[in-house]
Amino acid sequence: MDxxxxxxxxxxxxDSLGKRNNNPMNIRVSASNKWLGKVASDNDFEKFISMxxxxxxxxxxxxxxxxxxxxxxxxxxxxxxxxxxxxxxxxISAVERGTGISRYTILTFTPEMYYPIVREMCYxxxxxxxxxxxxxxxxxxx
Numbered sequence: 001m002d003x004x005x006x007x008x009x010x011x012x013x014x015d016s017l018g019k020r021n022n023n024p025m026n027i028r029v030s031a032s033n034k035w036l037g038k039v040a041s042d043n044d045f046e047k048f049i050s051m052x053x054x055x056x057x058x059x060x061x062x063x064x065x066x067x068x069x070x071x072x073x074x075x076x077x078x079x080x081x082x083x084x085x086x087x088x089x090x091x092i093s094a095v096e097r098g099t100g101i102s103r104y105t106i107l108t109f110t111p112e113m114y115y116p117i118v119r120e121m122c123y124x125x126x127x128x129x130x131x132x133x134x135x136x137x138x139x140x141x142x
Contacts, residue, residue, distance in 0.1 A: 009123055009127070011127045012128075016125075022054040023047060023054040023057070024054055024128040025126070026126060027054070029043075033057075035057045036057075037057075038053070051130075055118070055138040056141045066109045073099070073104075073107070074092055077095060095120040095121060098116070100116075118130065
């Protein structure tokens with residue numbers, strides 16, 4: 001099912017705002033979010049003390065989405081990156097292609113199911129590719 005390998009990420013060395021902010025999924029600032037590991041932000045996106053805390057926040061948001069009925073890649077990305085601000089179809093296609101999971105597959109919130117999705121979202125958002133170990137550590141912090 002997991003189709004991408006580290007060799008499949010040609011822009012992994014590029015700098016990005018998500019990397020600089022330790023926010024690999026580019027979570028927007030929201031006063032209602034009291035993220036663990038959050039530090040003051042100087043832009044529209046959250047900033048964290050380490051990549052691990054930024055990754056944890058992204059997984060936490062995806063868990064909230066899941067608990068609110070966003071259970072497919074299509075539903076998640078349409079909520080995460082609405083078409084009014086993003087190339088949502090391109091984003092969905094990239095995650096679908098990179099994971100080998102159909103956009104319409106009903107997901108279960110398990111590390112095995114969500115690691116490839118989070119990995120592809122991180123790469124799409126900020127050219128960051130978390131390792132399975134980083135993901136698991138952050139997932140267990142949720």
